Each structure stands twice: as C-alpha cells, then as structure tokens.
Amino acid sequence: xxxxxxxxxxxALLLIATACAPQPTAQAxxxxxxxxxxxxxxxxPPPAQPVKGGTFTDxxxxxxxTMQPLLSQDTASSSYINRVYAGLTRxxxxxxxxxxxxxxxxxxxxxxxxTLTWKLRKDLKWNDGTPIxxxxxxxxxxxxxxxxxxxxxxxxxxxxxxxxxxxxxYTVVYKLTKPGFCPALNSxxxxxxxxxxxFEKLDINQNDVNNKPTVTDGLWALKEWAKDDHASFNPAYxxxxxxxxxxxxxxxxxxxxxxxxxxxxxxxxxxxxxxxPVDWDEVKSLPFANAYTYYPTSGASWTYIGFNLRNPVLxxxxxxxxxxxxxxxxxxxxxxxxxxxxxxxxxxxASSWAYTDNVPKFEFNADKAKQMLKDAGFTPGSDxxxxxxxxxxxxxxxxxxxxxxxxxxxxxxxxxLKDVGIAVEVIPExxxxxxxxxxxxxxxxxxxxxxxxGVEPNGSANIWKSDGGQNDPGYKNAExxxxxxxxxxxxxxxxxxxxxxxxxxxxxxxxxxxYVFLYTSESLVAVNKRIQVNPVTPLGLSxxxxxxxxxxxxx
Amino acid sequence: MSRYLxxxxxxxxxxxxxxxxxxxxxxxxxxxGPMRALLQDPNASIEDVRRLEAQYGLNEPLPIRYLKxxxxxxxxxxxxxxxxxxxxxxxxxxxxxxxxxxGIAATLISYIIGIPLGMYAGLxxxxxxxxxxxxxxxxLNAVPHWWLGLLCIIAIAxxxxxxxxxxxxTGGISTLGLAGFNPGDYLWHLFLPALMLGTGGWVTFxxxxxxxxxxxxxxxxxxxxxxxxxxxxxxxxxHVLHNALIPVITLSAGLxxxxxxxxxxxxxxxxxxxxxxxxxxxxxxxxxxxxxGVGFFLTMLAVAGRLVSDIAYGWVDPRIRYD
Numbered sequence: 086x087x088x089x090x091x092x093x094x095x096x097a098l099l100l101i102a103t104a105c106a107p108q109p110t111a112q113a114x115x116x117x118x119x120x121x122x123x124x125x126x127x128x129x130p131p132p133a134q135p136v137k138g139g140t141f142t143d144x145x146x147x148x149x150x151t152m153q154p155l156l157s158q159d160t161a162s163s164s165y166i167n168r169v170y171a172g173l174t175r176x177x178x179x180x181x182x183x184x185x186x187x188x189x190x191x192x193x194x195x196x197x198x199x200t201l202t203w204k205l206r207k208d209l210k211w212n213d214g215t216p217i218x219x220x221x222x223x224x225x226x227x228x229x230x231x232x233x234x235x236x237x238x239x240x241x242x243x244x245x246x247x248x249x250x251x252x253x254x255y256t257v258v259y260k261l262t263k264p265g266f267c268p269a270l271n272s273x274x275x276x277x278x279x280x281x282x283x284f285e286k287l288d289i290n291q292n293d294v295n296n297k298p299t300v301t302d303g304l305w306a307l308k309e310w311a312k313d314d315h316a317s318f319n320p321a322y323x324x325x326x327x328x329x330x331x332x333x334x335x336x337x338x339x340x341x342x343x344x345x346x347x348x349x350x351x352x353x354x355x356x357x358x359x360x361x362p363v364d365w366d367e368v369k370s371l372p373f374a375n376a377y378t379y380y381p382t383s384g385a386s387w388t389y390i391g392f393n394l395r396n397p398v399l400x401x402x403x404x405x406x407x408x409x410x411x412x413x414x415x416x417x418x419x420x421x422x423x424x425x426x427x428x429x430x431x432x433x434x435a436s437s438w439a440y441t442d443n444v445p446k447f448e449f450n451a452d453k454a455k456q457m458l459k460d461a462g463f464t465p466g467s468d469x470x471x472x473x474x475x476x477x478x479x480x481x482x483x484x485x486x487x488x489x490x491x492x493x494x495x496x497x498x499x500x501x502l503k504d505v506g507i508a509v510e511v512i513p514e515x516x517x518x519x520x521x522x523x524x525x526x527x528x529x530x531x532x533x534x535x536x537x538x539g540v541e542p543n544g545s546a547n548i549w550k551s552d553g554g555q556n557d558p559g560y561k562n563a564e565x566x567x568x569x570x571x572x573x574x575x576x577x578x579x580x581x582x583x584x585x586x587x588x589x590x591x592x593x594x595x596x597x598x599x600y601v602f603l604y605t606s607e608s609l610v611a612v613n614k615r616i617q618v619n620p621v622t623p624l625g626l627s628x629x630x631x632x633x634x635x636x637x638x639x640x
Numbered sequence: 641m642s643r644y645l646x647x648x649x650x651x652x653x654x655x656x657x658x659x660x661x662x663x664x665x666x667x668x669x670x671x672x673g674p675m676r677a678l679l680q681d682p683n684a685s686i687e688d689v690r691r692l693e694a695q696y697g698l699n700e701p702l703p704i705r706y707l708k709x710x711x712x713x714x715x716x717x718x719x720x721x722x723x724x725x726x727x728x729x730x731x732x733x734x735x736x737x738x739x740x741x742x743g744i745a746a747t748l749i750s751y752i753i754g755i756p757l758g759m760y761a762g763l764x765x766x767x768x769x770x771x772x773x774x775x776x777x778x779x780l781n782a783v784p785h786w787w788l789g790l791l792c793i794i795a796i797a798x799x800x801x802x803x804x805x806x807x808x809x810t811g812g813i814s815t816l817g818l819a820g821f822n823p824g825d826y827l828w829h830l831f832l833p834a835l836m837l838g839t840g841g842w843v844t845f846x847x848x849x850x851x852x853x854x855x856x857x858x859x860x861x862x863x864x865x866x867x868x869x870x871x872x873x874x875x876x877x878x879h880v881l882h883n884a885l886i887p888v889i890t891l892s893a894g895l896x897x898x899x900x901x902x903x904x905x906x907x908x909x910x911x912x913x914x915x916x917x918x919x920x921x922x923x924x925x926x927x928x929x930x931x932x933g934v935g936f937f938l939t940m941l942a943v944a945g946r947l948v949s950d951i952a953y954g955w956v957d958p959r960i961r962y963d
Contacts, residue, residue, distance in 0.1 A: 140816075140817060142816060147921070150721075150723045150724040151723075151724055151725060156725060158678075158723070159723070235695075235725065237678065240688070290725055291720070291725055291726075295725075296726075311813075311913060312731070312734055312735070312913060313735065313913035313914075313917055313918065314812060314813050314814075314911070314913035315812070315816050317816070317817075334817065336816050336817070338811070338812060338816060338911070339911060339913070340811055340911050341908050341911070341917070342908060342909060342911075344790065344794075345790070345793055345810065345811055345909060345910075345911065347797075348793045348794055348796070348797035348810050348811075349797075349810050349811055351797035351798070351800060351801050352796065352797050352800040352801075352806055352809075352810050353800070354806075354809065354810060354811070354812070371801065514671075515670075515671060515672060516672070516924065517671070517672025517673060517674070517924075517925075517926050518670070518671030518672035519672070520672065521671065521672050521673065
C-alpha cells in the first residue's frame with residue numbers, strides 16, 4: 086500500500102512538472118547550413134526583404150545596477166543604458182574612427198588644438214516630442230561635474246576637458262585640458278546625454294526615474310525589468326538616429342554561470358552564448374548555431390603575469406627576461422584556451438591598431454632561460470633553487486580565487502619555473518582583497534591578471550607611465566613617459582602617425598619585460614541561426630542593433 | 641503558552657544582536673573593500689580614496705558605524721546600496737518572495753518525499769526496497785546537490801538537443817515573453833530548483849525517520865496496540881508515525897537554516913532571482929549595506945524558524961509543557 090502511495094506521489098510531481106510546461110510561442114526556423122567554427126564567421130544569406138518582428142534573447146552575466154548613465158560603472162548597466170539612450174558619438178565599425186552619432190560628421194579640432202567642436206543633428210527629439218538640443222548636453226556635463234552627483238568618472242573627464250560650452254542650440258565646444266589631446270575625440274561622446282526637462286528637478290543619485298526611464302532617445306524602450314531575472318525592451322522610437330529596430334523585442338536573461346548559459350543556449354532559451362573554450366566544439370556543432378570566432382579591437386582581452394619591480398631581484402631586467410623565456414606561452418594557449426588565443430609580445434592586444442610584434446620576443450626556451458640566469462650570476466643552492474649572494478630565487482604568485490584560467494596559468498608557470506631552478510608559491514585570493522594587494526599595498530612578487538582594452542591606445546598610459554594609477558609593477562622609464570605624451574598629441578591625430586610612436590613604446594617595454602605577456606583571447610560567440618546579426622568587424626557583432634532581424638518570418 | 645511565547649521572543653533579541661555584531665564585524669573586516677570598485681579613476685590618489693570613504697561613512701570607527709547601521713535598521717532604514725543606489729529594504733523585499741517560494745516548495749518536497757520513504761523503509765526493514773532507499777539516500781548524502789543540479793541542467797539541455805523536447809526549463813523564474821502571471825509556467829520553472837534544494841531535506845528526513853520508526857516499533861505501547869488487535873494501518877499511522885514524526889519537527893528548524901543558506905548556491909545555478917543571489921553578488925562586490933541587510937534578514941528567518949519549531953514541538957507532543 087505504502088509502495089503505491091510513493092509511486093502516486095512521484096507520478097503526481099512529474100505530472101505537475103510536465104503538464105505545466107507552456108507551449109513555445111514561436112518556432113525557430115530550420116537550420117539552413119551546418120555550423121562552422123572557422124576563423125572567418127559564416128555569412129548567412131540575407132533575407133530578400135527586411136523581416137520585421139521577433140524576439141532576441143540575450144544572456145547577461147549580471148543585472149544592471151542602474152539605468153542612469155551618470156551613475157553607471159559596470160558593463161551590464163552600460164548594456165541597458167545603450168539600449169535606451171542614444172550616444173553622441175560612435176566608432177566606425179570598419180575604420181574605428183570616432184564619428185558622430187547624435188553629433189554630425191567628425192569633431193573639429195581647432196588650429197591651436199585647444200578646443201574640439203561638434204555639431205548636433207537638428208532633427209533629434211526625445212520620445213515625448215521635446216527637441217534634443219545642446220542644453221541637454223550641457224546639463225549632463227554640469228551634472229557630471231557636480232560633486233554631489235556620484236558620477237564615478239569625474240576626474241577622468243576633468244583631466245580631458247576644462248569646460249564644455251554651447252554657443253547655440255546645436256554647437257558644442259569642448260575646451261581641452263591639454264592642447265591637441267587626440268583621445269579627447271573619443272572621450273567627448275562617451276556619456277549619453279539625459280533629458281534636462283526630466284532630470285533638472287530630481288536628485289540624480291536617487292530618484293524613481295533612473296530605473297524606469299520613460300523619456301529616452303535610444304533604439305529601445307524599457308518594457309519590463311524583473312531584477313536579477315530579466316529585462317525586456319521594445320522598439321521605442323522610429324526617429325532613433327540610426328533608424329528603426331526590426332526586432333519586436335530585445336531581452337536580457339540574467340545567467341551568472343557560464344556553463345548554465347551554454348546549456349540555456351542549447352535548449353534555445355537564449356539566442357547567444359559565449360562558451361568556455363572547452364565547450365566550444367560542442368556548441369559550434371549544434372545544428373541551430375552560427376559560430377563566430379574573432380579578435381575584437383574594442384573589448385580585446387589579454388592576459389599577463391605582472392612582476393613587482395620594487396623587489397630587488399625582480400627589479401633586475403635579466404631575471405624578468407629569463408622568467409619570460411622559461412614559460413611556454415603556446416602550451417598555455419593550447420591547454421587553457423584550447424588554441425583559441427594568440428601569443429602576445431607587447432603592451433597592446435594583438436588585435437589593436439597600435440600593435441606591433443616587431444619587438445624583442447622572449448619565446449620559450451628552458452635551456453636559454455637557465456643560461457640567462459647563470460649569466461646574471463645565479464647558481465644552484467643545496468636545495469636546487471638558484472641563488473645569488475645568499476638570495477634564493479623564491480617568489481609568490483597571486484591570482485584571484487575562482488578564476489580557473491588564471492589558476493592554471495599560475496600552476497603551469499610554477500612548474501616551468503621549477504624546471505629552471507626558481508621556486509614559486511601559488512596563492513589564490515578573494516577578488517577585492519587581491520585587487521587591494523596589487524593596486525594598493527603592493528605586497529606581491531608576481532601576479533596573474535588581464536586587461537580588457539578599448540580602441541584608444543592612450544588608455545594604456547595609466548599602466549605604463551611612471552605616475553600611472555594602474556602601474557602596479559612600479560615600472561619607471563622617462564622615455565616611455567615622454568613617448569606616451571607625444572603619441573597622444575600627434576598633430577592631426579592620424580592613426581598611422583600615432584602608431585609610429587606607439588611602436589617605439591612597445592619596443593622599449595617589451596625589452597624591459599615588466600610583464601610576462603601571455604596571450605590575447607579569441608572571442609567565441611554562438612548565435613541562434615534564426616537571428617541575422619551584423620557581419621563581424623573589429624567591434625564584434627553588437628553594433629547597429631537596429632539591423633538585427635529574424636532570418637525568416639516566424640509566427 | 642503566551643508567557644512562553646513572550647519569553648522566547650524576548651530571548652531572540654540578544655541572540656539577534658549578537659549575530660548582528662558578528663555579521664557586521666566579519667563583513668567589514670574581510671580583506672579588500674568596495675573602494676576599488678567604486679573608484680573608477682585609475683589615477684585616484686589616496687586623498688580621493690579618503691574622500692570617497694568619508695562620503696560613504698567608511699572612515700568612522702567600526703563601533704560607530706555599527707551603531708548607525710543598527711539605528712537605521714530599527715527605524716526600517718537598511719541603508720542604500722553602494723552600487724545600485726537603491727534602498728536596501730526595497731531590494732530585499734523585491735527578492736524575498738522568490739526566495740520564500742523556493743524555500744517553501746523545497747520544504748514541501750522534503751516532506752512529501754522524505755516522510756513516506758523513511759516510513760516505508762522503517763516499516764519494511766531489510767527488504768529490497770529498504771535496501772534501495774538506504775543505498776540511494778546514502779549516495780545522495782555523499783554528493784553535493786548543487787553539482788547534481790548542474791548535471792540535471794546539462795542532461796536536460798542534451799535531451800532538448802537530441803529530441804527537441806524541453807523537459808524542464810534550465811533557469812529563470814518564468815518563460816520570457818509570456819503575458820501576465822502564468823501559474824503553470826511558474827510551477828514548471830520552480831520544480832527543478834525546488835527539487836534540488838529540497839534533496840538535502842528529504843534525504844535527511846528519510847534516513848532519520850527510518851531510524852525513528854524502527855525505534856518506535858520497539859516501544860511497549862506499539863506492542864500493546866498490536867496485542868489489542870488493532871490493524872496494521874491504525875498502528876502504523878496513529879502510533880508509529882505520530883511518534884516517529886515528533887523529532888522531525890526539531891529537524892525542520894535545521895532544514896530551514898539549510899534552505900536559507902542553500903539559496904545562495906541554488907539561486908545562482910538556476911538563475912533564480914532571490915535573496916541568496918543578491919547576497920552572493922553583494923558579498924563579492926563588498927556592498928556592505930546589502931550584505932548586512934540580506935544577511936540579517938536571512939538570520940531573522942532562521943531564528944523565526946527555530947521559534948516556530950519549538951512551539952510546534954509542544955503542539956504535537958502533549959508531554960511538552962510551556963512554563
């Protein structure tokens with residue numbers, strides 16, 4: 086009797102689970118071609134006519150903290166904000182030049198380089214019909230500079246611009262702090278303007294409009310936001326600067342675990358996945374997946390091992406060069422990234438326009454590394470560890486706990502360094518404590534970390550200039566300091582002219598090896614074939630979202 | 641009874657105070673801090689850090705900060721998140737229903753599966769099904785259930801790829817795009833996370849109830865009941881189950897604590913938008929007001945669970961008297 090009771094309970098639970106399953110609302114079209122994982126992404130045949138309607142479900146590792154552009158300081162918030170607010174400028178997907186978005190054409194640098202002038206388009210309106218004028222831009226700038234507003238990037242903007250003025254409703258003049266400062270072109274359009282008539286009477290830090298913006302000018306409007314679960318956006322505004330959205334709905338599902346995200350892609354509960362390299366072969370072979378592999382210029386991700394040059398032993402360039410030579414970077418790429426990365430020898434991601442690999446390279450050669458250490462005066466001690474003047478080559482290498490790739494880098498490096506007579510202790514640490522150690526207390530010998538870099542190379546000046554806030558190794562080179570200033574103020578700001586200066590910087594720093602430069606990661610993205618996305622460019626796929634559409638009409 | 645209840649309620653005050661002090665101290669003294677995440681300027685000076693610390697009140701001595709936090713807490717002001725700038729109380733209340741629903745569903749599953757299994761195994765000691773139940777529960781005891789949850793998600797995804805049938809959703813609280821609240825869809829999404837979160841509970845109940853049943857079966861009053869000629873159903877349900885279940889009530893309070901702490905793991909794996917997920921994020925970012933607010937709310941839930949179980953204990957067992 087009890088046995089039957091148990092069976093009944095079990096059956097009832099299963100029935101509840103399956104009977105409650107909702108019917109799918111839309112059928113995905115059949116796959117038209119086999120997936121591919123080649124370097125060049127597959128080109129889908131574009132629909133004969135633009136297909137209107139349909140939903141795209143994105144997956145986000147975190148929910149947005151805010152939808153107020155002046156308070157945003159995380160990637161997820163930026164993603165939401167970019168959906169609902171238009172940008173002043175954008176990067177040309179092909180040339181990577183800064184061009185106008187709400188602004189027209191290109192910014193004009195005055196002859197003496199002291200001001201940058203942009204013209205605002207005259208046909209722009211907020212979605213409540215109010216014209217967008219420079220008053221909105223000046224209001225936004227004033228709030229950015231208001232110390233009562235918790236705007237996290239104030240000092241960065243103060244470093245670039247001493248003032249922003251508007252001679253008329255459609256002209257904006259940025260006064261540059263440093264004459265001829267090329268990165269100012271990029272900085273001038275980074276923060277989306279907010280509607281003055283909505284926010285002028287509100288406390289920007291805390292108000293009910295921040296996270297329920299109704300007066301916007303972006304491609305999408307917020308339809309629904311269930312915190313930590315999902316956010317949905319509907320097409321907002323057919324007068325959006327780049328045209329009307331073809332999709333009906335763009336929605337984010339919050340999935341914090343990448344393994345789970347991959348499974349959600351497999352079940353087609355989300356339309357996009359960025360699988361771990363170990364899962365890539367499986368994902369790209371799914372019949373409904375289009376696989377894209379590329380090296381982005383914007384958001385390029387690269388990994389390194391940093392040295393503490395304040396340590397007298399690691400302050401010796403020969404020791405750093407020997408350590409770099411002792412570590413097999415290609416094997417790391419093969420084992421950790423399953424080949425989905427490029428070795429990097431310089432301070433820029435291999436995909437950056439400023440990158441050159443015409444620099445001193447310290448490729449793996451254990452025998453050469455031993456010889457280099459011998460030449461530097463190190464001899465084996467009784468325990469086999471190299472030493473000089475009683476100082477053994479024993480170091481700590483830190484990484485942030487939970488990051489599997491960095492853990493593998495630390496342990497593989499430990500083995501390689503042991504092979505040449507260097508003892509390394511591997512130490513995991515909680516993320517914020519780790520950042521404090523690296524960035525504030527500087528109590529480390531070596532550390533594993535990575536950078537995600539933008540298109541503008543001057544962003545690296547903070548890392549390499551002697552007084553740079555992110556110069557964790559304590560690298561000091563007066564010539565590099567001078568060259569960074571020179572590269573940022575090249576007359577005319579042309580990429581090819583600036584690149585020549587950045588090449589000199591790369592050669593000097595590669596020779597000095599304050600980092601063991603490891604690799605630039607390849608982006609691995611799978612998109613459901615029912616969605617036609619843009620061709621891959623150095624900006625990746627997520628530009629011109631108004632052009633994304635279904636590959637065929639579905640009901 | 642009312643005097644007992646009042647006394648227990650008063651006793652919870654120092655308990656909560658002590659826990660709040662421990663939580664506050666641990667959270668604030670943990671290495672790292674929110675400054676790195678809050679200060680986006682790479683060239684920020686020490687003065688910039690100090691200014692920001694003062695803006696967030698982090699430059700004051702720990703006891704003063706605690707008193708301010710507690711003062712705000714008793715007046716219903718849990719503070720504001722460093723990152724979202726939202727009131728912590730609102731953030732907690734937004735996520736509380738999801739955590740409670742998951743917890744209640746997991747509790748029900750624990751009872752619905754654990755009690756019949758334990759009872760059956762105890763009443764049929766030594767037969768094949770008893771052996772199977774013991775083996776299965778021992779195995780589940782040895783496996784981390786969150787990992788099992790991850791395996792289930794992978795299995796469901798592979799079944800979907802192979803057959804085109806989605807047996808259960810692999811994450812989230814509802815199917816995106818469905819208009820309005822759909823109870824069927826909600827239960828469909830709730831099932832797997834609740835089953836996984838409840839697994840620890842029903843395994844414990846099954847094992848515990850089996851041994852309790854065996855012990856009660858050996859009692860004189862059961863022998864007497866059988867000798868009086870009562871049928872096995874009456875003996876089993878009225879005498880055996882009733883008495884074997886009493887200690888389960890004590891276990892239930894522990895189960896609630898387990899469910900609350902388990903929420904942190906399971907809500908992350910199953911993309912469930914509850915308080916556990918909020919606590920996890922806040923702890924990683926060192927968002928002190930949110931960590932403290934959620935942590936203390938979960939503590940209150942656990943303490944309330946203990947109180948309810950103590951009261952229920954006396955209600956079920958007439959030998960217990962409240963003085």
